[in-house]
Amino acid sequence: MSPARVLIDVRPLRTSPVFRRLLIGRTVSVLGSFMTMVTVMYQVWEMTHSAVWSGAVGLAQALPMVCFGLFAGAWADRGDRRRIYLASTTGQAVCSLLLAVQGFTGHVPVAGVLALVAAQSACAAVGAPAAGVFVPRLLPKDQVAAGLALHQVTGQAMMLVGPALGGLLLGWFGIGVCYLLDALSFLLSFYGAFGLPALPPEGEPSRAGLHGVLDGLRFLAGHRAVRGALVTDLAATVLSMPVSLFPLVNDERFGGDPRTLGLFLSALAIGGVLASALSGAVTHRGRPGFVMLFGAGVWGAALAAFGLMTDPWVGLGLLVLAGAADALSVLSRTTLVQTRTPDALLGRVTAAETIVGQAGPHLGNMRAGLVAGATSGATALVTGGLLCLLAVVYVATSTPELRVGAPAPEAR
Known part of the structure; x- marks a missing residue:
C-alpha cells in the first residue's frame, strides 16, 4: 500500500x-x-x-x-x-x-x-x-x-x-x-x-419538544448498526475506562513514581494521535463497523494486559496501543453514525452519541474505582478489559451489519 x-x-x-x-x-x-x-x-x-x-x-x-x-x-x-x-x-x-x-x-x-x-x-x-x-x-x-x-x-x-x-x-x-x-x-x-x-434539515423536520426526542430514540432503538455502535462505545468506556485507576496502579506496580504517572495519560494520547495520523488505510477501505469492533476489542485486551504488566515501559507501550485502538474505534463509530443516519435525524443521534461520550467515561471511572476499592487496581483493569472484550464479541455476533460493512436496514 x-x-x-x-x-x-x-x-x-x-x-x-x-x-x-x-x-x-x-x-x-x-x-x-x-x-x-x-x-x-x-x-x-x-x-x-x-x-x-x-x-x-x-x-x-x-x-x-x-x-x-x-x-x-x-x-x-x-x-x-x-x-x-x-x-x-x-x-x-x-x-x-x-x-x-x-x-x-x-x-x-x-x-x-x-x-x-x-x-x-x-x-x-x-x-x-x-x-x-x-x-x-x-x-x-x-x-x-x-x-x-x-x-x-x-x-x-x-x-x-x-x-x-x-x-x-x-x-x-x-x-x-x-x-x-x-x-x-x-x-x-x-x-x-x-x-x-x-x-x-433535509427531509421532514423534527417534531417539537419531547415528541421529537422520542422519535430520535425510536430510531436509535430500531437501527441495528447505529445502536450497535453506541453499545460498543458504552462497553469501551463504562466497562474498561482506566483513567481513575492510574494513580493506584502506579503506586501498586511502579513504586508511585510521579514521572510514570504523568506518562500514562500522555501514552494514551500519543497512541491516538499516531493512529489518527495513519488513518488513511482505514478511511479508504470503507468498513467502519468492522474497524470499530476490532479497535474496541484491542482497547479492552490491551488494558487487561496492562493490568497484568509489571514492567513500566511495556505497560506504557500497551497504553499507546490502547490509545491507538480507541482512536480508530471512535473514528469508525462516528463515521458509521454520520453516514447511516438520515440527515433529518442526525442532530438527535449526534446528541445521543455526545451524551454517551460524556457520561460513559465518568461511569467507567466510577465503576473502576469501586472494583479497585474492593479488590485492587490490577484486578479492576483486567476484569474491565475482559468484560469489554466480551461485550464487543456479543455486539459483533448479534449485529452482522457491523461485521460485513453492508448498509444496515433502517429499522427492525
Whole structure:
C-alpha cells in the first residue's frame, strides 16, 4: 500500500475551503477549551483546597450535556444548523469572557465559577448536535471518514498541547489571561462558522419538544448498526475506562513514581494521535463497523494486559496501543453514525452519541474505582478489559451489519 493511502487523507482540505476554515476555527477553539479546563481546575483548587469541589468541576461540565443534549438535538433537526451553531458559539464566548473578568477581579465565589462553567457547557450542548451534521453535509460521502479523521487528529493534538500550554500560561500570566485567550479563540470559530451555507434539515423536520426526542430514540432503538455502535462505545468506556485507576496502579506496580504517572495519560494520547495520523488505510477501505469492533476489542485486551504488566515501559507501550485502538474505534463509530443516519435525524443521534461520550467515561471511572476499592487496581483493569472484550464479541455476533460493512436496514 502506498504511503499516500496510509497517511491521513487530506483531500477534504483541498476540495472544501468551507471545511478547511471550519477545521481551523475548531482546532484553535479546542486548544482554548483545554487551557480553560486546566485553569478552572487550578482556580477551584486554589480557592477551596477541596477534592469535593475539584470533582464538582467535572460534574458542572457533564450534567448540562446530559440534561440538554437530546432536546438540543431535536432543535437542531428543526432549524438552520448554522444559526444554532453561531448562537451556541456566541454563548460559549460570552461565558469565557465572564470567566476572564472574574479571573482578573477575583470577587466571584467558587459556586459562581462553577455556574459559569455549567453555562458554557450548556451552550456547547446546544451547538454539538448542530455541528454534528457539518462534515456529512459539506463533504462528498467518500470523504466523510477523512474529514472526521482530520477533526480527530487535530483535537487529540490539542489535547496534548492545551493542558501543558495552559499550565505554562498560568504560571506566567495568571488565570485571567488564560480565560481571556480562550474567549479570543472563539473569534476563529466565528471565522469558520460564517463561511457555512444555510443548513436546514433535509427531509421532514423534527417534531417539537419531547415528541421529537422520542422519535430520535425510536430510531436509535430500531437501527441495528447505529445502536450497535453506541453499545460498543458504552462497553469501551463504562466497562474498561482506566483513567481513575492510574494513580493506584502506579503506586501498586511502579513504586508511585510521579514521572510514570504523568506518562500514562500522555501514552494514551500519543497512541491516538499516531493512529489518527495513519488513518488513511482505514478511511479508504470503507468498513467502519468492522474497524470499530476490532479497535474496541484491542482497547479492552490491551488494558487487561496492562493490568497484568509489571514492567513500566511495556505497560506504557500497551497504553499507546490502547490509545491507538480507541482512536480508530471512535473514528469508525462516528463515521458509521454520520453516514447511516438520515440527515433529518442526525442532530438527535449526534446528541445521543455526545451524551454517551460524556457520561460513559465518568461511569467507567466510577465503576473502576469501586472494583479497585474492593479488590485492587490490577484486578479492576483486567476484569474491565475482559468484560469489554466480551461485550464487543456479543455486539459483533448479534449485529452482522457491523461485521460485513453492508448498509444496515433502517429499522427492525
